[in-house]
Amino acid sequence: MTLLQLTLKNLTRRPIRTVLTVMGIGVGIGAVVALLGLAWGLGESWTDALKARGTDLVVRKASGFLLAEPFDEEWIKQVREVPGVAQAANLLTEVLSIEEAPTVVVSGREWGTFVWDHLTIVDGRLPRSGDEQAVVLGKLAAEQLQKKVGDKITIEVADFTVAGIAECKALVENATVFMSLKNLQNIVTKEKQANFINIRMKDNSVPPDEISKAIVSKLPNCTVETAEDLSDNNEAVKTFKAMNWGTSLIALLVGTFGVMNTMFMSVFERTREIGVLIALGWKRSRILRMIVYESMALCAAAGVLGVVLGVALLKIMARMPIMEGKLEPHIGPDLLGLAMGLALGVGLLSGLYPAFRCTQINPSLALRQ
């Protein structure tokens, strides 16, 4: 018999209480897995969107908060000279109200650059040139604006034709209206301006850090972010992640108090037994370990249950029509590991105080009971 075996036997003495506690915290961990799986999935769909269009790095002005500030489109020339940069494209992204829709993301993309290559046209075609008065709609944008191929669409003061409908990996891109940079510059009167430069790197020849440094030294007003950074810094993703973390922490806190309550009940009814262990010469540290192991064992079981529940929930959500194809939840060893880690953390946290109280038991008093 080892200390751990002795600990596990303690959990079998009130099987119903043990099972209920495991289920309680397990459901909490399951919620954490589901919430974080969604949040991480959203972040990744942004990253994926950038990756899908072949963008490794994004240059923007360092100032500016929610919306990137515009800059001179000629800056791109300096970026193209930096070693390691394979291709670079100017983008102007605006949020406009179009017809009945109050906020639509409009992405003006430099004609003839790689950022057009990765739009998957599911209906119609791409514009014939950067000068054609034509747009491509993301699938969701087309639904939202109720347009199909060949329809006319009025954006600000200009009329365009819907040349094609594109299906995109990221939710955000699906809701975007695409046109040539030049067209967008004209209608929002930001001639010769862009607010992003997308960069595709040469294969691993120069590390991204060095490219970033070289660009910033040429363009001191700018910051360079990797595709991952950019989705991490995206306000929508950030808010969603923060909300989900907040909800998760509440779930974990509730779970911690639940387990602590169970542990208190468990050690309270064993005061005399613990007194016996102390009388038999057990060190306080061993008593402490016994109780903490017990709560950690409870939570480890809850962690396994929570991972199973959470993954099941994510799989079901991924199949639901409002989510399908738009947001792929993140289910990976990192999330599952994090969930187990959080579960064990809850076990440690909720076991320590009851365990500490046990070490304070006076054995001669406890044995009198």
Added chain:
Amino acid sequence: MTQPAPTPGAPAEGLPLLEVVDVHRDFDDGHVLALRGVSFAVHEGEFVAIIGSSGSGKSTLLALLGALDEADKGVIRFRGEDITKLRDPAGFRARNIGFVFQAFHLLPTLTALENVQVPMFEAGMAKRDRQRKARELLEIVGMGHRLDHLPAKLSGGERQRVAIARSLANDPGILLADEPTGNLDSKNSHQIMELLEGLHRDKGMTLVLVTHDMEVARAADRVITMKDGQIASDERAANLTEEYA
């Protein structure tokens, strides 16, 4: 260092195993004077019974002897070392003291074999050695055939045998037993006393045993009678007066 008062009737044979000098212990802010100046010594290999009416301070004294509780005044020495101010009383108990309780106090979730191993965790023994030794001890107390039984499946007498095996787990210098037969019928009581006497007689185990039962006390070499927190008499068995007969 004050010399201990010679034990009545016992040959003075060097350093006592346990030496109690003017020990006081009170409870409830001095309202209950459980021990009021107790002094005596126990030598290696002795079997001492402590008797006295309920509330006379027997259990309080035993707890102090086993470093389970702290005296308010006085000194208790074990092999010459003052145990009233130990830095690590648990370690002291694990190494030197074997406790046997009236209510057995076995852990209900553990088998006989596992219960006996509980104190061995503090002795730094390997898992396999713990198991082997627990088995040997259970065989010594006549429980070799009940190794995997939970306490709930054992009779009172059998439980106390397991508890005695457990008290021997770390080869203690002394066994302290508080009414070990108090929860047993006369037949089981007899058998437990035979077991304890055997340990004393054959293995030279030093025994301090608290009891209400004169029958039980009669087995001891020496009987200390407690009254109102003090020693009323301390006599060798041979000298026991008629009043106990």
